[in-house]
Amino acid sequence: MAKSNNALRANHETAPHPKPQQTAPVPDLDRLIHERVRLGIVSALAANELLTFNDLKRLLEITDGNLSVHARKLEDAGYIACAKSFEGRMPRTEYRLTDSGRKALEKYLDHMEALIRAMRK
Numbered sequence: 001m002a003k004s005n006n007a008l009r010a011n012h013e014t015a016p017h018p019k020p021q022q023t024a025p026v027p028d029l030d031r032l033i034h035e036r037v038r039l040g041i042v043s044a045l046a047a048n049e050l051l052t053f054n055d056l057k058r059l060l061e062i063t064d065g066n067l068s069v070h071a072r073k074l075e076d077a078g079y080i081a082c083a084k085s086f087e088g089r090m091p092r093t094e095y096r097l098t099d100s101g102r103k104a105l106e107k108y109l110d111h112m113e114a115l116i117r118a119m120r121k
Contacts, residue, residue: 032077033108037062037070042105045080045097053093071095079104 033039040060044051051059057067074080079101083094097105 029111030104030108033104037066038074041070041074042079042097042101045095046102046105050094050096
């Protein structure tokens with residue numbers, strides 16, 4: 001005869017749980033880079049010396065407003081540099097990854113690789 005849901009729940013709640021393995025503390029991820037769009041921006045700029053606003057928008061398939069907000073956060077953090085100019089009468093915005101942005105990305109990737117190695121053990 002099948003046990004009721006309440007009986008199953010009670011057994012599960014009282015069953016001893018295995019103690020978690022002691023591991024070294026995991027440093028916090030860089031939340032600024034960890035966000036999907038910002039990681040895309042930083043990664044694209046790591047692979048290219050510079051990209052225009054329109055290049056990034058096309059690559060990441062996001063809206064102007066979305067790109068503007070995320071690029072501004074990265075720029076405020078010093079991870080990317082923005083240069084604005086005009087090509088004829090058309091505004092042109094170019095982005096490049098700064099040295100601190102490259103270091104932050106490398107640190108983020110090292111952290112993710114360490115997490116992956118830990119999970120595969």
